[in-house]
Amino acid sequence: xxSDETPNVPTPRNSREAVREKAQKVHAQQSRAxxxxxxxxxxVAVVAVGxxxxxxxxxxxxxxxxxxLTPTGMQSDGVVVTDITAVAGSDELPAxxxxxxxxxxxxxxxxxxxxxxxxxxxxxxxxxxxxDAGKFERANARQFAGWINEGAVTVSYHPVALLTASSxxxxxxxxxxxxxxxxxxxxxxxxxxxxxxxxxxxxxxxxDGFSDEELANLAGAVGVDNPKAVRSCIEDGDFVGWAxxxxxxxxDGPLAGSKDLVLTAAPMVVAxxxxxxxxxxxxAEFSQFxxxxxxxxxxxxxxxxxxxxxxxxx
Numbered sequence: 001x002x003s004d005e006t007p008n009v010p011t012p013r014n015s016r017e018a019v020r021e022k023a024q025k026v027h028a029q030q031s032r033a034x035x036x037x038x039x040x041x042x043x044v045a046v047v048a049v050g051x052x053x054x055x056x057x058x059x060x061x062x063x064x065x066x067x068x069l070t071p072t073g074m075q076s077d078g079v080v081v082t083d084i085t086a087v088a089g090s091d092e093l094p095a096x097x098x099x100x101x102x103x104x105x106x107x108x109x110x111x112x113x114x115x116x117x118x119x120x121x122x123x124x125x126x127x128x129x130x131x132d133a134g135k136f137e138r139a140n141a142r143q144f145a146g147w148i149n150e151g152a153v154t155v156s157y158h159p160v161a162l163l164t165a166s167s168x169x170x171x172x173x174x175x176x177x178x179x180x181x182x183x184x185x186x187x188x189x190x191x192x193x194x195x196x197x198x199x200x201x202x203x204x205x206x207x208d209g210f211s212d213e214e215l216a217n218l219a220g221a222v223g224v225d226n227p228k229a230v231r232s233c234i235e236d237g238d239f240v241g242w243a244x245x246x247x248x249x250x251x252d253g254p255l256a257g258s259k260d261l262v263l264t265a266a267p268m269v270v271a272x273x274x275x276x277x278x279x280x281x282x283x284a285e286f287s288q289f290x291x292x293x294x295x296x297x298x299x300x301x302x303x304x305x306x307x308x309x310x311x312x313x314x
């Protein structure tokens with residue numbers, strides 16, 4: 001090797017430039033990576049916001065487009081029972097309470113007598129999850145049937161939803177009230193049987209209650225006239241909005257047939273505008289209450305007896 005040949009070793013300046021160029025390349029790569037991340041994050045955010053907006057728009061439009069349906073065949077949000085049909089779900093109605101015995105030894109059973117002007121007007125506000133509502137129905141079902149068949153009273157059932165929050169979020173009170181309205185609309189002749197079965201075989205407070213499918217099956221079991229329409233009405237929740245509004249109207253008052261009563265509990269029973277405050281499971285006490293109301297109505301509608309007037313002698 002000649003003395004003028006030097007080894008291939010970079011000078012300090014060339015070394016610094018190489019490091020600088022490498023650093024610039026790394027910086028450029030990092031900048032491009034950051035820019036791509038921002039673009040991707042921005043695109044994902046736009047897509048997410050668009051999806052949320054679309055979902056909200058669809059939800060709102062579906063609520064707006066679905067009309068608020070109102071059941072038919074009701075008076076003051078109640079179903080007037082004029083015919084007692086066979087009750088499904090139980091072989092027979094509860095036994096009639098033992099009649100009282102008069103001083104003469106003849107068994108007597110108080111029965112309200114229809115007046116010449118009107119019958120005793122009874123309104124029963126029921127929440128199908130309320131144990132007290134079931135207790136009252138089981139105690140007085142046969143008694144009601146006899147009075148209705150005799151034409152002594154008119155009985156209206158008003159489905160309400162006071163215990164909507166007591167069924168693990170399933171809103172059973174609201175759904176069952178809406179289901180009753182479905183039966184009243186599409187198969188009114190079977191309303192009494194459906195109403196009785198809902199009260200006679202109740203789910204417990206705090207349970208999920210019956211599903212919409214089970215409610216529709218129960219309606220089919222009582223022999224509704226149009227089972228497809230009833231099932232569709234129940235499972236689609238056609239009258240859920242009505243049930244909520246009807247409950248609000250009852251809470252605001254006045255209740256049907258009264259001047260100033262408002263709904264305070266379920267059941268709430270009103271006869272000729274007077275609320276029953278006796279025992280719910282004592283049909284004899286309730287019978288005496290209705291008899292008393294009927295007597296009051298008879299006295300109020302009784303025609304005044306004409307009195308003889310003196311005629312001056314000619």
